[in-house]
Amino acid sequence: MSLTDESPSNSLLGHESELEPPRWKEESRKHRTRSCSLVFIATLLLIPVTILFVLxxxxxxxxxxxxxxxxxxxxxxxxxxxxxDLRLLLRPExxxxxxxxxxxxxxxxxxxxxxxxxxxxxxxxxxxxxxxxxxxxxxxxxxxxxxxxxxxxxxxxxxxxxxxxxxxxxxxxxxxxxxxxxxxxxxxxxxxxxxxxxxxxxxxxxxxxxxxxxxxxxxxxxxxxxxxxxxxxxxxxxxFLVGDWYHWPSDKVLANFMDRTSMGTEPCPDSLLVNGLGYFECGMATHGSPVDCSEVEKPWILLDKVLRYRVRLVNVGSLTGFSFTIPDVEMKVIQVDGGGQVESSELVNSVGVLYPAERVDLVVSWPETVVDTDTKIIVELDKEYFLRPNFALTPTQSFLVSPASLTPQPPNNTTGTHRFNLREAKGPPLFTPLPDPDKLFMIYTTIEILNRLGSRPHGFINHTTWEPQAVPLLASPRETWNEHQLIPWTGPEPVWVELTINNIDNSGHPFHLHGFDFHLISSYEGKGGWDYYNPFESKPPRGGAFNTMNPVRKDTVYVPPWGYVVIRFLADHEGIWALHCHVMWHAGSGMVMGFQVLGDEGGLGGGEMGRQAAMLCGG
Known part of the structure; x- marks a missing residue:
């Protein structure tokens, strides 16, 4: 897919002969608004259960x-x-x-x-x-x-x-x-x-x-x-596994999003969960979305405030990012995603926004002056996608951190919020700058509404909206792949790849690359319009020079609205590795592609991994 024979090779996914942004040729309209019992008997019963449990x-x-x-x-x-109790204690020892x-x-x-x-x-x-x-x-x-x-x-x-x-x-x-x-x-x-x-x-x-x-x-x-x-x-x-939560089954939520009347506006979630627990006020349910609801005790967490905790946060949600705040604590951000170090001496009491599939590790401690006082954990869902209102949702919820009282209380707003902005995280200085890329790739991503697709919203990357084939790509030769598969080949040898992801939507997309960590060398949010970056043009990037000295290392990155990110990674182990938006409704409607790394241009279906990939396919 090279455009020239020069090094680095230039690859523009889906646009081998054009350098301009994709033009949606047919009747395309883009409109996104967002929107007890006896003790003896009980003991006898418990003995076999306990034995079974242990065995x-x-x-x-x-x-x-x-x-x-x-x-x-x-x-x-x-x-x-x-x-x-929300505690999920780990045992590193x-x-x-x-x-x-x-x-x-x-x-x-x-x-x-x-x-x-x-x-x-x-x-x-x-x-x-x-x-x-x-x-x-x-x-x-x-x-x-x-x-x-x-x-x-x-x-x-x-x-x-x-x-x-x-x-x-x-x-x-x-x-x-x-x-x-x-x-x-x-x-x-x-x-x-x-x-x-x-x-x-x-x-x-x-x-x-x-x-x-x-x-x-x-x-x-x-x-x-x-x-x-x-x-x-x-x-x-x-x-902490934290995320938004829908009361509808997921297939109905996707159908709602892909309905032509939605105009591409994502359904707003109904609640949020922390480690599988949450709290919903039954009286907030609407006639349009009836639920089988019973009042439950609001979750809480019992912690020893004399101790210092490493808190591992994961956004397991389907749509929204969130911020995580504990007033009166000293919080230090140490890592993101799968161990990417963060260089920061800043002490804060809040971190955000953490987008779907992203992770962040914090060290949390309480000053001596507040050890004996009540504290709350506050989770606030980001409202970026909330332009279609859900009046049953309480987007900001608090969870008591104290053994003294389990009574639900409102968020503690008496302490100012000092938030670490995760989008500005930097890594430790590299001993040497990142190598220059051997190959350049550029993609554009958006939610598009096209007449040929029934005027229903679909996720697109370049001109492709992904659909899974009956036989997985890893098990089949490239010549059998259909037009819904956007899988460029990085070549037969390990190479440094630089990928530019341009977002031509007015809301962000958290993209995850399977199989690799990458260095985030640039991120830019459009100012009043679409500010894309084309590495094949001579114009300098609007976000300024790339950070190749102390970039943060991640596997999931938020691509800002109307803007772009540039990532760089070493493509050095064989496979077909997915790249997709981690908003469930965007990926579910087609915002998926991948990279074939190593092998030959005809695919990997003839190799051992390809044969293993077909084991569950029958026939």
């Missing part, structure tokens, strides 16, 4: 569990117990000093009706849990995860932020690296971690199931510096 708890088992009868749905456990190992897990995927915030909804469960079990590992481990699908829909799982070196066929996206695990099928993921360490997560990568609860935390501890105390000085670790 068969599959996610801590050191060996594989026997395969279940996939014709019978397993019993599930209550996911909303008597406590509403179990991992940082041991040798690398293979960890075995056995997961039953089911669906069940639960009410995480008081509102009943059909939610995906893993061994009866929502969110799914938290995986903790150390760098060098291999995860072997046997998945039994009892749900009616086909499923797959993606290990967000892990490089999956030599295991592209285990990466998860249906249509690209595998077929779905259908009802009654079993599949074993083998996930290599290599030397990575940081905050990751796993989630569905088939259909829209992430929005219906098919996700969980994945933390890889750094064995080289136990607790990393040398650098960060903390006592315990906490994981």
């Amino acid at each position: 068969y708890l599959p996610w801590t088992s050191a060996s594989k569990a026997p395969a279940p009868d996939l014709t019978t749905t397993p019993e599930t456990v209550s996911v909303v117990g008597p406590t509403r 179990d991992h940082v000093s041991r040798d690398p190992t293979i960890q075995y897990f056995s997961w039953n995927i089911t669906k069940g009706k639960i009410a995480p915030n008081g509102v009943q909804k059909d939610v995906f469960l893993i061994n009866g849990q929502f969110p799914g079990p938290t995986i903790e590992a150390r760098s060098g481990d291999v995860l072997e995860i046997e998945v039994f699908n009892f749900a009616e829909e086909g499923i797959s799982l993606h290990w967000h932020g892990l490089h999956m070196r030599g295991a592209n066929h285990m990466d998860g996206p249906v249509g690209i690296t595998q077929c779905a695990i259908q009802h009654g099928q079993t599949f074993t993921y083998r996930v290599p971690i290599d030397e990575q360490a940081g905050t990751f997560w796993y989630h569905a990568h088939s259909e829209l199931q992430r929005a219906d609860g098919l996700y969980g935390g994945l933390v890889v501890h750094n064995h080289t510096t136990p607790l990393e105390n040398v650098s960060y000085q903390y006592d315990k670790e906490l994981l």
Whole structure:
């Protein structure tokens, strides 16, 4: 796809013969507005249950569990117990000093009706849990995860932020690296971690199931510096999985977004959840969106304010970013995404905005003067996509941090907010500047409404709106790919790739690149109009010179409205790696592409990974 024979090669995805922005040729109209019982008996009953629990708890088992009868749905456990404590404490001490190992897990995927915030909804469960079990590992481990699908829909799982070196066929996206695990099928993921360490997560990568609860935390501890105390000085670790939440099933939400009457405006979420718990005021439900709702206790969290905590935040939501605030604390941002170091000596009490799929690690401590006082965690959903109002939503919610009182209280606004702007994060200085790119790529992304697509909103990258093929791309030669597959080839050898993502929408897009970390060397938001950047023109970028001295390292990046980002990464391990917007409704409507790295231009279907990718496809 080179435009010239000169180095670096110049590749403009989908525009081999033109350098100008894409022009939508047909009748295109773009209009986005956004919008008790006896103790003895009980004891007798508990003994066998406890024995079974110890023997068969599959996610801590050191060996594989026997395969279940996939014709019978397993019993599930209550996911909303008597406590509403949000704490999800991690145990790095179990991992940082041991040798690398293979960890075995056995997961039953089911669906069940639960009410995480008081509102009943059909939610995906893993061994009866929502969110799914938290995986903790150390760098060098291999995860072997046997998945039994009892749900009616086909499923797959993606290990967000892990490089999956030599295991592209285990990466998860249906249509690209595998077929779905259908009802009654079993599949074993083998996930290599290599030397990575940081905050990751796993989630569905088939259909829209992430929005219906098919996700969980994945933390890889750094064995080289136990607790990393040398650098960060903390006592315990906490994981927070935070995100927006819809009461409708995900397929209905997508249908609403893609309806021609929506004009491309995203449906506003109904609530928010923290570690699978939330609070919804039943009286706020509207006649147009009735719900089966019961009042529940507002979640809270019990922490020892004498201790310092490493807080690992993950945005598991489908649409919105959020800010995370704890008044009266001292908070230091230390990492983003999968271990990308942040260079900052700034002490704050808030961080944001964290967009879907992004992660941030903080060290939080309380000054001695406020240790004995009540504090709240405040989560505020960003309103960028809220132009279609949802009056039932409470976008800013607070959660008490104290054992003294569990009474819901309003947000604490007595302390000023000092927020770390994640979009301005910088990494530590590099010993040498980043290498110059060997190949340049440029893409344009937008939500478009076209007559030929029924005047329904679709996500586009260049002239392509993605649809999965029956046989995944990794398992098929390039010549069999249809026009919905935008998968440029980076070449047969490892190369440094520079990718410019231009956003011609009036709202942002959080883009995730599978398989790689990248250096964010430029980010620019348009000022009053579309300020794109074309690396093939002589004009300097509107956002100024690229940062090649201390760029932050990430795997998910927010592309600002009417602007662009420029990222640079070493494309050095084979596979077809997805690149897509992590807003569920944008990816679900087509805002997906990928890169083929290494191999030959005809695809990777003839190799071993390609053959493995077809295992679930039948025929």
